[in-house]
Amino acid sequence: MTDTKYIFVTGGVTSSLGKGIISASLAKLLQARGFSVTIQKLDPYINIDPGTLNPYEHGECFVTDDGAETDLDLGHYERFSNVPTSQANNVTTGRIYQSVIDKERRGDYLGSTVQVIPHITDEIKHRIMLLSKKGNYDFVITEIGGTVGDIESLPYIETVRQIRWELGNRCAVIHLTLVPFLSAAGELKTKPTQHSVKLLQEQGVQPDIIVCRTEHHLTESLKNKIALFCNVSPTAVIESIDAPSIYDVPILMKEEGLDLEVMKRLQVTSSQEPDLARWKEFLHKLKNPRQEVNIGLVGKYVELKDSYKSIIESFVHAGTENYCKVNLRMVHSEYLSDSNCAEKLEGLSGILVAPGFGSRGIEGKISAIRYARENRIPFLGICLGMQCAVIEFARNVIGFTDAHSTEFDKRTSHPVIDIMEQQKKIAGLGGTMRLGAYPCRIAKDSIAHDVYNTELILERHRHRYEFNNKYIPDFENAGMKLTGINPKENLVEIVELEGHPWFVGVQFHPEYRSTVAEPHPLFIHFVKAALQIGGKG
Ligand code: GLN
Numbered sequence: 057m058t059d060t061k062y063i064f065v066t067g068g069v070t071s072s073l074g075k076g077i078i079s080a081s082l083a084k085l086l087q088a089r090g091f092s093v094t095i096q097k098l099d100p101y102i103n104i105d106p107g108t109l110n111p112y113e114h115g116e117c118f119v120t121d122d123g124a125e126t127d128l129d130l131g132h133y134e135r136f137s138n139v140p141t142s143q144a145n146n147v148t149t150g151r152i153y154q155s156v157i158d159k160e161r162r163g164d165y166l167g168s169t170v171q172v173i174p175h176i177t178d179e180i181k182h183r184i185m186l187l188s189k190k191g192n193y194d195f196v197i198t199e200i201g202g203t204v205g206d207i208e209s210l211p212y213i214e215t216v217r218q219i220r221w222e223l224g225n226r227c228a229v230i231h232l233t234l235v236p237f238l239s240a241a242g243e244l245k246t247k248p249t250q251h252s253v254k255l256l257q258e259q260g261v262q263p264d265i266i267v268c269r270t271e272h273h274l275t276e277s278l279k280n281k282i283a284l285f286c287n288v289s290p291t292a293v294i295e296s297i298d299a300p301s302i303y304d305v306p307i308l309m310k311e312e313g314l315d316l317e318v319m320k321r322l323q324v325t326s327s328q329e330p331d332l333a334r335w336k337e338f339l340h341k342l343k344n345p346r347q348e349v350n351i352g353l354v355g356k357y358v359e360l361k362d363s364y365k366s367i368i369e370s371f372v373h374a375g376t377e378n379y380c381k382v383n384l385r386m387v388h389s390e391y392l393s394d395s396n397c398a399e400k401l402e403g404l405s406g407i408l409v410a411p412g413f414g415s416r417g418i419e420g421k422i423s424a425i426r427y428a429r430e431n432r433i434p435f436l437g438i439c440l441g442m443q444c445a446v447i448e449f450a451r452n453v454i455g456f457t458d459a460h461s462t463e464f465d466k467r468t469s470h471p472v473i474d475i476m477e478q479q480k481k482i483a484g485l486g487g488t489m490r491l492g493a494y495p496c497r498i499a500k501d502s503i504a505h506d507v508y509n510t511e512l513i514l515e516r517h518r519h520r521y522e523f524n525n526k527y528i529p530d531f532e533n534a535g536m537k538l539t540g541i542n543p544k545e546n547l548v549e550i551v552e553l554e555g556h557p558w559f560v561g562v563q564f565h566p567e568y569r570s571t572v573a574e575p576h577p578l579f580i581h582f583v584k585a586a587l588q589i590g591g592k593g
Contacts, residue, residue, distance in 0.1 A: 065230045079130060104151050104487070118366065138571045220261065253285075304480060353385070354410060359386075377378075380587060394423045439563060447472060462521070496543075
């Protein structure tokens with residue numbers, strides 16, 4: 057295909073309707089027809105990126121290979137499409153304004169009054185077009201964050217209006233709405249959809265396709281009604297019924313003909329039906345597990361599953377690969393201690409200690425690790441989880457009783473985890489950590505080598521603190537093996553325990569690289585190890 061086509065996905069009525077999943081599902085369907093596709097998220101908030109946002113408010117921060125701290129929807133895009141994203145795939149209002157203001161200060165607009173239209177909208181347009189130039193894609197799907205009618209979304213919707221006018225049939229707009237079921241009336245209601253489409257029309261944008269989130273099937277007459285009131289053809293009203301798993305959505309969208317509708321609007325033909333054989337095989341395995349295993353996720357944000365989105369999804373992929381259902385038990389680290397671990401972690405065949413920042417729940421994480429180490433339960437520590445494993449080992453095995461990370465105790469006499477040299481001079485908090493993909497060399501005769509089956513790996517990072525190399529001899533002599541090292545800076549990236557069936561701590565984040573097509577080997581092997589001690593058929 058020569059000219060890139062642009063698909064915009066907007067949302068109406070309420071937030072959390074799943075624009076990210078719809079966008080990722082459409083990308084999957086187009087990709088399965090042989091097209092190259094990328095997905096971009098435009099976020100209307102003023103932060104430069106979500107890196108500084110509280111996980112309670114915004115869920116997990118997803119990190120790309122090039123070190124961008126991005127919205128968690130990019131995780132869905134990668135998990136569905138198996139194509140890495142980058143900074144260009146996530147743009148916020150803060151970033152847009154920052155570059156416009158920088159240009160203004162440089163004198164690039166000398167003489168003109170800098171305004172939302174055209175300067176801000178041109179900058180948004182530039183970011184959308186930049187992405188298509190980067191990868192020469194057949195399709196760029198751009199998801200507009202927020203809900204139509206939000207004040208902060210206005211410049212984005214205006215940009216969609218302009219691009220549409222400029223590109224004509226190289227551009228399609230999908231609007232995702234809610235069709236609620238009123239139990240008192242016993243009916244699905246279309247009025248919120250009508251209103252939200254009207255709002256979009258008032259802003260100059262006529263959607264081509266309306267995707268309706270619903271708990272009950274839409275009848276033909278309901279679809280006709282929405283079509284009539286919203287100026288679209290009845291075939292362009294697509295039902296998106298609640299699905300048992302997000303991974304069902306591409307199949308449901310295929311059955312509803314979403315990809316065909318999009319192609320019709322964009323005048324694209326494809327002789328090939330989407331090849332979803334591997335996806336269906338994954339779904340079949342997901343739905344027909346042969347056994348189950350209980351794994352605990354110890355963290356401090358356990359009430360909100362979005363905070364650990366990529367880890368949770370990695371277990372779905374790895375469980376499926378092992379023909380097994382992983383029952384993930386969320387364990388709050390704040391309420392764990394040496395005295396109650398036996399009770400709170402009872403029945404778990406694997407323990408994962410999560411990444412994190414700040415001292416809340418640290419001692420509970422350390423207790424959970426002690427429990428896993430002493431009871432020979434398979435353990436995976438990610439980033440802060442690995443750092444806590446190092447602290448636990450220093451305190452309880454080596455005998456450095458006050459060992460700590462200087463993140464939590466600046467005056468400890470054994471700073472086994474310390475701030476990285478390059479981090480010491482950094483003052484600002486946004487985008488200043490060690491971020492993105494770095495190489496790691498793996499020692500032979502290690503679990504890591506079994507897992508990766510290679511000597512050099514690339515994994516994504518997001519941290520400021522690091523194993524303190526001054527203590528390498530103490531750890532090695534006491535039985536903690538340092539089996540992964542960054543070759544350039546000599547940073548410890550993987551730790552393992554001698555004599556334990558499966559105990560691995562990683563300074564990086566394997567969860568950012570697990571996809572449906574390529575479940576992450578660390579999670580696969582961790583689940584396998586857990587199955588060995590406690591799988592239930
Ligand atoms: N707080 C730790 C650090 O900055 C760990 C970060 C993480 O778990 N992502 O090094």
